[in-house]
Amino acid sequence: MAFTSVEDYILRPATFDDASELKPLRTASVTHFCAGHYSTSAISAILASARDGRYDDLISKGTYFVLTTPDSPARIVASAGWTPHRTVYSDKPGESATIAVHEPFDPSTDAAWIRGMYVHPDYARRGLAARLVKECETDARRAGFVRVHLSATTNAVQLYESCGYVKMKEGDGVEMVGLPNGEMMASVMMKKNIEER
Ligand SMILES: CC(C)(COP(=O)(O)OP(=O)(O)OC[C@H]1O[C@@H](n2cnc3c(N)ncnc32)[C@H](O)[C@@H]1OP(=O)(O)O)[C@@H](O)C(=O)NCCC(=O)NCCS
Known part of the structure; x- marks a missing residue:
């Protein structure tokens, strides 16, 4: 079946039954799109840090x-979400994916964070990521947030710019963050005001 519009794709909240689909989606997406932007070992470390259970919260x-x-309807081709509170993850193998610090955010002063954006390579440039960004923003706004922040891999910066996000740092906006394997990876912190005008 040929899909002509991004609206043809069905959007729904993920469930725990989706776990078996989400993992291969993440692997295919990061392996394909991050190539050329990150080293093979960095890509492996990115995938390892986004291990099972990371998005359970x-x-x-x-x-x-x-x-x-x-x-x-069982074929998941893209995924993304947002978190209304800060969550700190353990990078240590064997430790529970989410380890604490759930600091409650105040939506009137703090930002919602977009996380876990993955599109299957076979479905690239059809507007799926942009649709998910929009859904996250709508949902976060409904929860009272007026700002969205995210940490973009360098390959994804143009996507977020096209959705109205701006870099937090001057210039290329790149900050180096540590990966569990000790390597440093380039990441770009971005923000957007989603207040309705
Ligand atoms: C980044 C990613 C999510 C983009 O998904 P996508 O569904 O192909 O993006 P969309 O089709 O919604 O793109 C919307 C717009 O963003 C911009 N854009 C997206 N990908 C782009 C790219 N590779 N190069 C240039 N512009 C791009 C374009 O303006 C595009 O509009 P256009 O196709 O009409 O020109 C996808 O490449 C991916 O899954 N990458 C691996 C995982 C990842 O990097 N996640 C983000 C971590 S923060």
């Missing part, structure tokens, strides 16, 4: 979304 709160094709 979002799924449990209904703030992680998936897009499926209309002809195959």
Whole structure:
């Protein structure tokens, strides 16, 4: 079936039953799109740090979304979510993916964070990521947030710019962050005001 519009894809909150689909999506997406921007070892470390369970807190709160094709509702082709609170993850193998610090955010002063954006390479440049960004913003606004922040991999900066995000730092906006394997990876902190005018 040929899909002509991004609206043809079905958007729904992710469930824990989606775990088996989300993992291969993440692997295919990062492996394909981050190549040329990050080293092979950095890509492996990025994937390792986004291991199973990383998005459980979002799924449990209904703030992680998936897009499926209309002809195959079980086929997840893109995913992303937002978190209304800061979460700190353990990078240590064997330790629970989410380890604490859930600091409650105040939506009137703090930002919602977009996280876990993955599009399958076969479905690139159809507007799926932009649709997910929009959904996250709408949902966060509904929860009272007026600002969205995110930490973009360098390959994703143009996507977020096209959605109205700006770099927090001057110039290329790049900051180096540590990966679990000890390597440093370039990341770009971005922000957007989603207040309705
Ligand atoms: C980044 C990513 C999510 C983009 O997904 P996508 O569905 O292809 O993006 P969209 O089709 O919604 O793109 C919307 C707009 O963003 C911009 N854009 C997206 N990808 C781009 C790219 N590779 N180069 C230039 N512009 C790009 C374009 O303006 C595009 O509009 P256009 O296609 O009409 O020109 C996808 O490449 C991906 O999954 N990458 C690996 C995982 C990742 O990097 N996640 C983000 C971590 S923060």
